Amino acid sequence: MNEKVTIAIEKREIGKSSSGKKLRAIGYIPGAVNRKGLESVSIKIKKDELLKNILQYGRNYLFTLDLEGQESYPAMIKEMQHSAIKREVLNVVFQQVSFTEPIKFDLNIKIVGKEALELRELNFVQQMDKIHVTGLPQDIPDFLEIDVTDLNMNDKICISDVKFPKGIETEIEADTIVLVINELRLAEVITEDELDDTITEAVQEEENL
Structure with missing residues (x-):
């Protein structure tokens, strides 16, 4: 984790216009940066930027988050929420960390x-x-x-x-x-004909009861 990798993030105002669905529709992922002893910061991050960096460096990487050139946070991904079926990213939460404090x-x-x-x-x-x-x-x-x-x-x-x-x-x-x-236990393979025979035998046994 020696290479410094910066990801641009933007402020996210809480309100209807910043709903997760609307943000995702224009290519953003809503999220937050948790800070020890301070209020969390609501953010949005470009989906392509987030996924590109996760693919290249992994989820456990220590990133530098650049908030519109005004503030920066050394942070790691704490949590990502995905949709149940398509597994699309719905939300991401970063945790601000210190280089001198164990986590x-x-x-x-x-x-x-x-x-x-x-x-x-x-x-x-x-x-x-x-x-x-x-x-x-x-x-x-x-x-x-x-x-x-x-x-x-x-x-x-x-x-x-x-x-x-x-x-x-x-x-x-x-x-x-x-x-x-x-x-190693290999699963028994049953052909379609064998499966039909098994079903037929079961039906016949049930009819004879």
Whole structure:
């Protein structure tokens, strides 16, 4: 997170003309910047600008928000709301942060080496898909990587096995299980004819009752 990335934001006046639906129709996303000990700032941000930066740098990146050249906030995305069906961004909330104060964050887990497991007819079952961590904003990575390439049947990964970047810590107990390795169970494939036969047999049995 060493590269400084600035995103332009604009003030959003609360009222009918600033409703989320109207803003989204003209290419903006409504949102807010939460500030510790201060009132949040209502903002709007260009949808293309937001999505472009998330795609390039990730949701956990420490951005600099430029409010019309008047103020700037070092901030991270705290929350994004999406529509249920199309998964379009409806709202975004940023959290202003300090470079000197640790923050708490839920980091996604990225699994690598799945193909190696499948070749040996093994699979993994995740007990956790996020890990709650603490660290300075500029040290927070986009995700925590776990490599399962060389794991065997009944092996497990605990919190103590996870490699955390320098400066990143977690309060989760060291023996908490993150994932376990088990046998790969392939779903049984049923052809259309077999499905018809099964339905016919079920109907016949019901008629004979």
